[in-house]
C-alpha cells in the first residue's frame with residue numbers, strides 16, 4: 510500500500526471521531542479539489558480535435574463509426590450538430606466517416622474507402638500500436654492472445670488484425686482455454702500491468718512459448734493513482750464520465766473502495782444533499798471526459814455549497 514492508504518486510514522479515524530460528535534460538530538467548510546490527471550487523455554483529445562477539423566472542412570455529412578468516444582454527453586452534443594454515430598458503413602457520397610478512438614477492423618476501413626467515402630482515422634495511436642503488434646505476431650505464425658474484455662470495440666478491432674486471435678479476461682480464462690504452442694501476447698490498452706503479467710506467467714508456466722507486446726497505455730493507471738490519492742483525503746468523490754466507459758466505471762469503483770463516491774455523467778445528476786457536512790469534495794474524471802465537463806461540474810458544485 511502506498512502513502513495514500515495511510516492517509517486514508519487517518520482520514521477514516523477522523524471521520525469516525527467526527528461522526529461520534531455529530532451533535533456538536535459545526536458544518537464543515539466545503540472545499541473542492543480536482544485530481545491530477547483527471548479527464549481526457551491524449552487519444553481522446555486528439556480524436557475530438559480531428560473530428561472538429563473534419564466538421565469544419567468537409568463537404569457532405571460527417572458521421573462517426575460507433576460513438577467517437579465513450580461519453581454519452583459528447584455524443585449527444587455531436588448529434589445535435591448533425592454528426593451522427595452509425596453502426597455500419599453508410600453508402601451516400603460525398604460523406605465522411607470518422608473512425609472512433611477505439612479503432613476498428615481493417616476490412617471496415619477498406620469497405621468505407623471502396624464505397625467512396627472520405628475516411629478520417631481517429632484511432633488512438635496507442636491502440637494502433639496494439640493493432641500493429643497483433644498483426645506482426647500473427648505474421649510470425651503465433652496465436653495472438655489479447656488480454657482484455659471480449660466484446661469491447663477496442664478488443665474487437667485488435668482481434669480483427671490477427672486471424673485466429675482470441676481474447677482472454679485473465680489468467681484463469683487463459684488456463685481454461687488450454688492454449689498451447691507459440692503465442693503472441695498483446696494487451697487491451699486499458700488493462701492493468703498486473704493482469705497482463707499474470708496471464709503471461711501462467712502461459713509460460715504451462716510451457717507455452719510467449720512473445721510479448723505489452724501495449725498497455727499509462728493514461729488509465731495515472732488517473733487511477735491520482736484519484737486514489739485524492740480519495741484517501743476526501744469526504745466525497747465525484748467521478749465524471751460515461752457509464753459505458755470502462756475506465757470511468759473502474760475509476761469510480763476504485764474510489765468507492767476508499768471513500769463515499771458518486772459516478773455521474775453530468776451536472777443534472779448532482780444533488781445538493783450530498784455536500785451537507787462534507788469537508789473535502791474530490792473530483793476526478795475518466796479518460797473520455799473532456800475538461801469542459803469537469804469545469805461545469807465543479808462550478809455546479811460551487812453553486813450548491
Ligand code: SF4
Pocket residue numbers: 550551552553610633634635636698699726727728729796
Ligand atoms: S486511454 Fe490511452 S490508449 Fe486509450 S484513448 Fe487514451 S491515450 Fe489512447
